[in-house]
Amino acid sequence: MLRPEVEAVESELEMNGYAAVPSWRNDGRWELWTREVVTVAHDAGVHFTSGPSETFATRDEALAAGLAWHKEQQP
Numbered sequence: 725m726l727r728p729e730v731e732a733v734e735s736e737l738e739m740n741g742y743a744a745v746p747s748w749r750n751d752g753r754w755e756l757w758t759r760e761v762v763t764v765a766h767d768a769g770v771h772f773t774s775g776p777s778e779t780f781a782t783r784d785e786a787l788a789a790g791l792a793w794h795k796e797q798q799p
Contacts, residue, residue: 726773730757737773741797742790744783745776753779754786758793 733743755776
């Protein structure tokens, strides 16, 4: 089960593949959450939602890291 603040950005995760979420520590930092869809059959996929491996000072920094991550995932 995801934290409520991660569930709140579900549409952003679905649309972009990444989202910035306030840190669970309530320390003013931001977490980058990502979503990958891995195809397991021609009509089925598995969604992997990953939580923070690091935090960022601002939401903009977290989103910039998400955009960079997303670009790396593109073929």
